[in-house]
Amino acid sequence: MSEISTREPLIEGNKSLKDITDDVFNPIIAKPGKLWFLGLMIAGSAALIGIIAIVLTIWKGIGLWGVNKTIGWGWSITNFVWWVGIGHAGTFISAILLLFRQKWRTSINRSAEAMTIFAVICAGLFPLIHMGRFLLGFFIFPYPNTRDVWVNFNSPLLWDVFAISTYFLVSLVFWYVGLIPDLGTIRDRMKTKFKKKIYKFLSFGWTGSAKHWQRFEVVSFTLAGLAAPLVLSVHTIVSFDFATSVIPGWHTTIFPPYFVSGAIFSGFAMVLTLLIIARKTMNLQDYITVNHIELMNKIIILTGSIVGVAYMTELFMAWYSGVEYELFAFINRATGPYWWAYWIMMTCNVISPQLFWFKKLRRSIGFTFFMSIVINIGMWFERFVIIVTSLHRDYLPSSWEMYKPTLVEVAIFVGTLGIFFTCFLLFVRFFPVIAMAEVKTTIKNK
Amino acid sequence: MKEISGYYDKEASLLSAVKSLRDNNIKIKDVFSPYPVHGLDHAMGLRRSWLPRAAFIGGAVGAISGFGFQAWVFTRAYPINIGGKPLMAVPSFIPVTFECAILFAAFAIVLSYLFKSHLGAGADNKIYDERATDDRFVVVLDTADIDNNEAEKIKSKFEDSGAMDVKYQD
Amino acid sequence: MENLNLTFKFSKKIKIVLTVLIFIGLAALVYGILNYSPEKIWSALLLNSVNFLTIGLGATFFVAVHAITQSGWHVSIQRIPEAISMYLPIGAIFMIIMLFGLNHVFHWIHEVHHDPIIANKEAFLNVPFFIARLIIYLSVWISLTYMLRKISKDSDVGDGQKSLIKSRTYAAIFMVFFALSIVVFAWDWLMSIEAHWFSTLFGWYVLSGVIVKSFAAIIIVLAILRYLGYMEFITKENIHDLARYLFSFGIFWMYLWFSQFMLIWYANIPEETFYFIKRIDDYRFLFFLNLALNFLIPFLVLVIRKFRRVLWIVTAMAVVVFIGQWVDQYLMIFPGTMKKVPTIGFFDIGLTIGFIGIFLWSVLYSLTKANLLSKNHPYLEESFHYENT
Known part of the structure; x- marks a missing residue:
């Protein structure tokens, strides 16, 4: 059979199998550069600030926050939804793109999955702190107790508990199953005894047997099949937190798919932010090529446009439905006291991604990096707009209020950014950032 | 020998x-x-893995027990009227049922895979050549x-x- | 593959069969006119016009998506969706015929001055704008579909690589326009039947149905061609892939159905719930049948890997989904247009059979117009040599 193919190569540099192993292995044994330590210091101090703020909140209570009557969900739920959204790209890349046979995902799936796990950890922190009594967090799980009462399965907040914990566990398992062979590779190349022992433990005794590989592929594919609907369900259930209520601006049926799309949109932006840094600092330009960045930008246009269409649909339906409260909620968003948040959201999420229709911009790394941050800001404001503008003016004008975060809330948010980047920096230091075995299957000169 | x-x-x-x-x-x-060599399982005459069946069974068990548990809690164990919803509020039970199905299915297949392949923390399988993973x-x-x-x-x-x-x- | 030049012959025998189908449709129409109210006849015509038009549209969507994503697996069957999309102009004629019966289907036309809620929507729901929108959708859909088809046909005598790159531009334009227009089309022709009701998700829900039924149609046409002795080169892997699409988009359809239903059920606002109450109380059997045909049956069958690789099982599921989508469409139209609950009889089924006849005639005729295999497509080899895990 003749190979008629006009596809661009997935990785550059005409690598051999050994080159791939070396490229992924060397950063793990090499002494990390100054930049890495600097990054870790900054991220670590941010995390520390966050932890202090969290301890303070638990010690003194939610009163330290700016949330008040009618606006019970301020920054903390905004951040929760934002982080969960970011956590969607990893599983999207490894599950949905695997099912659609998009082979380019192989060089980015590992780090995107790791990012998912860290983002979900950051997300999970917020509801837990928001409970006020942190130590009673286990109350949300249905366990037999002396009061004979169970949890409320009618509540979307409880569905969230199930959805987020399932998502976390399945993503973790999916990620680790993929890591096992690569950890085996590292174990076999590690020279120092102690480190070899650790990687031997982590690699679960992987040998690369044909039977194992066969099962590995079946398991990956089945997990992908399970994770694909799971990814849809998680942000769907997060959107149910809002949409099952009767608050104008929250109760609208388009929320589930539109939240999912927005989640993938922001997730890809975060993946781009991280990978553009990683490819530069870790010399992965041959693996994460401009072609990869362009393809991710195409997904950004797609999901960004879906989000844009959803905004328009909501606006149109607010008018079409003839419900005065709904119409007021939307006019208030665009022209009320929080108009600036609304227009930041619109510019960052709807207008700016359209620039990616130009091939030149799509393939420009600097511009993509800039855009990835713009989009994440935009998506943060989307959640802020949805939560705060709908809550601050409800049916009863006498209880209209304004909301402003306090320093403690800001510190907690900065802290989660710190935790996220600390985890990611430690990950790139000790784990294979590229799914070696999977990349090896895609190269031509074996 | x-x-x-x-x-x-x-x-x-x-x-x-x-x-x-x-x-x-x-x-x-x-x-x-x-890495997984394309076509090697055919060449070696390996049979298809039954692992997806473990996922299917796990998923079915998860779905049935998840749904059954919620139905039991709301109709038998501690019936409460919540927001005027019926006690047997089927649409409300779907999200948790779905999550349980996925969770059980994923763990069923991964645990069967590790068990069947003798892989696990601390496993000590024989390595013929260290370059076989390279x-x-x-x-x-x-x-x-x-x-x-x-x-x-x-x-x-x-x-x-x-x-x-x-x-x-x- | 030895010989890549394969042509389809539209034999007399098939033509006779299709003529019989069309005559059944005509007989049903005559029977309907003699027995039923104009509401019912126009509703049934609307059902079939929209149903088959959107199948053609979904086929162009299939072609466009695969051009953009640079996939290779679909190349060996690409001519089938292309041929299906050639039904669009005929579908457009039926939509234009529908314009003469608007009064009988859309109550907002004559209630606009008595009903304050509808009066509020007049800027959008008025006949001239309604017709203008239809003309815009149809002309853009048809011209882009013809462009894509022409590029694909040209590739048989020219350079496949160049054609692919050229088609990508048109495919991207089509995708953008399609995604926007199908939503508004759904508001116009399906949601405004019950002009008081609104749901932001409705357009996307209809879109998911369009995708599912065009996949079903592709599978059914493929099975017909196989039955007639063509397309022997289709591998089990191709069938597996088609089945997987049917399976996963069936789940996606169910997901959107559930999202819409759940949110309306949970919030329990009378302005929204009346839509579902009517359907559950008066059309209970069809309401649940819809879920069984579109989700439960195909899901339980196609979840088994072995069944996804057998053409006749996959085709049977495609037929189930096709009927399911018909029922779904029925539930969108009839509860809104009919005052009393109608029964489904010879008229409804016969009319659809007639439409199937016209549809297949158009598809098979278009198949004769091009090589059965897109032979110069650069990824042709890929669609023969790949394996599913």
């Missing part, structure tokens, strides 16, 4: 070696490779009841198919 192993550095020569060994009715114990392919034959004459023949088979090295092990 217990085992003979052949070492290759190319996917193509590995595949042809496996084919020629199988054509000569020589039983292959195992093959080790750094860029080498290893074919291992079980030769416990084979005499030296035949072993020589196998060795030449290996060499014909482009093996870089052949090793005996007791």
Whole structure:
């Protein structure tokens, strides 16, 4: 059979199998550069600030926050939804793109999955702190107790508990199953005894047997099949937190798919932010090529446009439905006291991604990096707009209020950014950032 | 002598070696490779894995127990009227049922995979060549009841198919 | 593959069969006119016009998506969705015929001055704008579909690589326009039947149905061609892939159905719930049948890997989904247009059979117009040599 193919190569540099192993292995044994330590210091101090703020909140209570009557969900739920959204790209890349046979995902799936796990950890922190009594967090799980009462399965907040914990566990398992062979590779190349022992433990005794590989592929594919609907369900259930209520601006049926799309949109932006840094600092330009960045930008246009269409649909339906409260909620968003948040959201999420229709911009790394941050800001404001503008003016004008975060809330948010980047920096230091075995299957000169 | 192993550095020569060994009715114990080799399971005559069935069963158990538990809680154990919803509020039960199904299915298949493959924290499986997880392919034959004459023949088979090295092990 | 030049012959025998189908449709129409109210006849016509038009549209979507994503697996069957998309102009004629019956289907036309809620929507729901929108959708859909088809046909005598790159531009334009227009089309022709009701998700829900039924149609046409002795080169892997699409988009349809239903059920606002109450109380059997045909049956069958690789099982599921989508469409239209609950009889089924006849005629005729295999497509080889895990 003749190979008629006009596809661009997935990785550059005409690598051999050994080159791939070396490229992924060397950063793990090499002494990390100054930049890495600097990054870790900054991220670590941010995390520390966050932890202090969290301890303070638990010690003194939610009163330290700016949330008040009618606006019970301020920054903390905004951040929760934002982080969960970011956590969607990893599983999207490894599950949905695997099912659609998009082979380019192989060089980015590992780090995107790791990012998912860290983002979900950051997300999970917020509801837990928001409970006020942190130590009673286990109350949300249905366990037999002396009061004979169970949890409320009618509540979307409880569905969230199930959805987020399932998502976390399945993503973790999916990620680790993929890591096992690569950890085996590292174990076999590690020279120092102690480190070899650790990687031997982590690699679960992987040998690369044909039977194992066969099962590995079946398991990956089945997990992908399970994770694909799971990814849809998680942000769907997060959107149910809002949409099952009767608050104008929250109760609208388009929320589930539109939240999912927005989640993938922001997730890809975060993946781009991280990978553009990683490819530069870790010399992965041959693996994460401009072609990869362009393809991710195409997904950004797609999901960004879906989000844009959803905004328009909501606006149109607010008018079409003839419900005065709904119409007021939307006019208030665009022209009320929080108009600036609304227009930041619109510019960052709807207008700016359209620039990616130009091939030149799509393939420009600097511009993509800039855009990835713009989009994440935009998506943060989307959640802020949805939560705060709908809550601050409800049916009863006498209880209209304004909301402003306090320093403690800001510190907690900065802290989660710190935790996220600390985890990611430690990950790139000790784990294979590229799914070696999977990349090896895609190269031509074996 | 217990085992003979052949070492290759190319996917193509590995595949042809496996084919020629199988054509000569020589039983292959195992093959080790750094990545899943396309078509190797056919060449070795491996049967399809039953693992997806574990996921299916896990998913079914998860869905039924998840739904059943919620129904039991709301209709038998502690019926409460919540927001005027019926006690048996089927649409409300779907999200948790779905999550339970996925969770059980994923854990069922992964645990069966690890168990069946003898993989797990602290597992100590035999490694023939440390480069088998890098860029080498290893074919291992079980030769416990084979005499030296035949072993020589196998060795030449290996060499014909482009093996870089052949090793005996007791 | 030895010989890549394969042509389809539209034999007399098939033509006779299709003529019989069309005559059944005509007989049903005559029977309907003699027995039923104009509401019912126009509703049934609307059902079939929209149903088959959107199948053609979904086929162009299939072609466009695969051009953009640079996939290779679909190349060996690509001519089938292309041929299906050639039904669009005929579908457009039926939509234009529908314009003469708007009064009988859309109550907002005559209630706009008595009903304050509808009066509020007049800027959008008025006949001239309604017709203008239809003309815009149809003309853009048809011209882009013809462009894509022409590029694909040209590739048989020219350079496949160049054609692919050229088609990508048109495919991207089509995708953008399609995604926007199908949503508004759904508001116009399906949601505004019950002009008081609104749901932001409705357009996307209809879109998911369009995708599912065009996949079903592709599978059914493929099975017909196989039955007639063509397309022998289709591998089990191709069938597996088609089945997987049917399976996963069936789940996606169910997901959107559930999202819409759940949110309306949970919030329990009378302005929204009346839509579902009517359907559950008066059309209970069809309401649940819809879920069984579109989700439960195909899901339980196609979840088994072995069944996804057998053409007749996959085709049977495609037929189930096709009927399911018909029921779904029925539930969108009839509860809104009919005052009393109608029964489904010879008229409804016969009319659809007639439409199937016209549809297949158009598809098979278009198949004769091009090689059965897109032979110069650069990824042709890929669609023969790949394996599913």
